[in-house]
Amino acid sequence: MSKLSLPKDKIKIVLLENVHDNAVAYLRSHGYENIESHKGALDADDLKAAIADAHMVGIRSRTKLSKDVLASAEKLMVIGAFCIGTNQIDLHEAQCRGIPVFNAPYSNTRSVAELVLGQVIMLARGIPRRNWICHEGGWDKSAAGSTEVRGKTLGIVGYGHIGTQLSVIAEALGMKVRFYDIVDKLALGNAQSCASLRELMEVSDFVSLHVPDTTQTRNMITATEIGWMKPGSFLVNAARGKIVDIDALAEALRSGHLAGAALDVFPVEPASVEDVFESPLRGMKNVILTPHIGGSTQEAQANIGNEVAEKLVKYSDNGSTVGAVNFPEVMLPVHKGGSRFMHIHRNVPGVISRINDVFGRRGLNIVGQYLRTDEKVGYVVVDVDGMIEPGMGVRRELEEIEGTIRSRFLQCEEP
């Protein structure tokens, strides 16, 4: 068992957006009892109030942890994104404040790929319109406009975890897969890469987007790119809403250039289930609209709950930053029968020698030292013999070193 410089019962954890109960159970089973759970996302003012004294925050895709919000959470030491995307967090600001961010990079991958493939089949058979007609008492029994997906070309933009998973299961249905990525990627199965986005858009019967929300991908798909698509083809977006110019998409659907679309994500999404969903695509009978549920399956949420909670506990109990998306990654062994100091600092010259001076002056024997830096931040972990008690002032001295962002320590007792 480790004792932390801040006792576990003083560590406040705020979970938002209905993070799965597995997360709460995991945190509790590791001694973290001070957990406050909120069902939805909060607006900036309520969020600031909720996390003002929090040490850990767990969110999903809707909670915006902006620079301003982070500035109001002075005690925050770690953030858990219980999802894949981290574009809702100001990662740079978090890093400058010495706050690592952990996410779940794979736990909902399969759920998204399955939803997208289902949507592709639904679009190919004109189900959105036919479903609508049946609900209104009609009976459009005809093959007009209906095709199999076998033999059709699926173009995947962003051949990462979700894109490749989709590629494999689409090929199992007999689809031809083409993909476009800015990074060279191993083509799985018989998939073939395209040299440009334009080539992909021109050859595909279905285009599915699986890129993250970055400055490069915002508005990646405008009227120009949609214009490259085959007449009568389909667009699917389960990545992020701001990747597609939604008005240009609406126009292409109205004009009949595109035969249909499926959207799981939108430039503006309601903050809570009470809010109204507004979109120029509402009412279009050739469009499937889903409320950002690509990753919302029982399996995915349960796994994410465990995975991210485990990363938060590992960081808090052991100092490990493996899997952090904005922070130098340090993998640490368990340190027994001694003390472990963790020091986060701006990457300026001389910090390490000053840290070592603090231990040297006190005759403390360093038995392990782990360091990783990136352009902005350094993270050094120092294991020393013996139990350093809080009153000894080592941590205070470490915090006085110029460039220090924050520090903490663990007493790692013999098991």
Ligand SMILES: NC(=O)C1=CN([C@@H]2O[C@H](COP(=O)(O)OP(=O)(O)OC[C@H]3O[C@@H](n4cnc5c(N)ncnc54)[C@H](O)[C@@H]3O)[C@@H](O)[C@H]2O)C=CC1
């Ligand atoms: N609808 C939903 O509920 C969910 C949506 N997502 C979204 O899906 C996105 C993708 O997820 P993963 O596949 O796990 O991410 P990933 O990081 O494994 O793959 C993304 C791929 O996009 C590529 N890429 C980046 N910029 C590009 C550009 N400008 N042009 C072409 N390719 C580019 C990357 O090289 C990478 O191969 C997430 O970032 C998230 O925004 C993720 C999970 C659930």
Ligand SMILES: O=C(O)C(=O)COP(=O)(O)O
């Ligand atoms: O994992 C992601 O990036 C998602 O978009 C899923 O978001 P959610 O957890 O459903 O709010």
